[in-house]
Amino acid sequence: MTLKTIIKLIENELLPNINLKSIKPNDPIIVSNVPNQWKVLGSGNYAAVLYNSNFPYYAVKIYAENRPGIDKEIEVYNKLGYHPSYSQCFYHDKNYLILRRLDGITLYDAIVKGIQIPESVISDIDKALDYAITRNLYPHDVHFKNVMMKDGKGFVVDVSDFYKYEKCLLWAHSKKAYNKIYKNILYKLHPPIPNFILNIIRKIYQLYKR
Template sequence: MNINLIESQLKQIDFHVNPGNELVTIKWVPPVFHLIGWGTDAVVVQHPDGPDRVFKVFARERLHKKENEYDVYQRIGQSPYFARCFAKGENYLVLSYEEGPTLYQCLEQGIVIPEQVIADVEDARTYARSRGLNPRDIHLKNVLLQNGRAKLIDVSEFLQPGDDGRWDHLVQGYRDFYHLIKGKKIPSWVIELVKKTYYMQVTDEFSVSEFGRRFVQLLGLGKRD
């Protein structure tokens, strides 16, 4: 792998961040790369010379997040619950390529999410806390399903204080309502509607049970044994 050549190609990736915690806008990615994904701060690409690695390329104004994320990965070390970080560059991290659908994609495709995934994420959170980290911002798009187990692929907020409660709410929703949609394909517009409504309504007094019941009625899911 010619890292100097790859670095020059990485610098050609053209994208910019957006306000309001929206996803980045990608203008151009050199065709040598395979675009794996993108978030609010960075894009993730794969190079054919290193199929077991990905490059997470950060926007210029978000380079401090690259340093924070590198620090988190250094603390995590090797763990079966997290991707690995092998190196950092001027504006990128080199991470292990992790296969498998996200939990979001599982809902879209009707792939069953086993109880083991919930247990694995709880173990991952416990491990992260033991390393002096604050595991937060864990949601459907940054947990992969790998051979029936969970793999967390985004640790960018693990140095931030506070508990956003998102994963705990997802777990309660899983236990109370997942049996109604288990194995069913859920359209992305439905998932997005639930997500946007959640963001508008979530407060300290938020009730997952009440929120879920309203959507069960709205979507006509009913009860299933």
């Protein structure tokens, strides 16, 4: 019942109004023209994710025009099945998915806001990635904007690249940053770190990867 209602709202209210702009392929999608009752949960380089305040259980992931990958993401969710550290896909159409909304904040936002990231979050994510491997998937593109935490628990929000059979060191590098820099220097005081500094680090990392 509610799923049908939210599909109608997406088709009749959200999609005809929302504007998604992909300015550079390596930068997040810019979202504008968000109708009343809808709130942006976040955006990545492919898609924007929103929820409707009357249906907070669902998150709608809308792919920007010309950004590929939605079919693969659906396939990944089918393979994953249910696991408490992942979302689920309830419905999909040409350019959007209806997912279970994960409560909490990304580890990236936790660093920006100065909220402490406990080690249990990191170990939950490790376990979730091991689980994905048992489902014949390959953890990929797991970094601080693609993982979330709530009440000391860790979640993986973005599985869109888990079908790619190629080595990805992002989570290994993110964990190294957590163990070497975060735990030793930031853990106790966890001061807020401005977005622009994290953006500089992100850009340096992108250069270093090339």
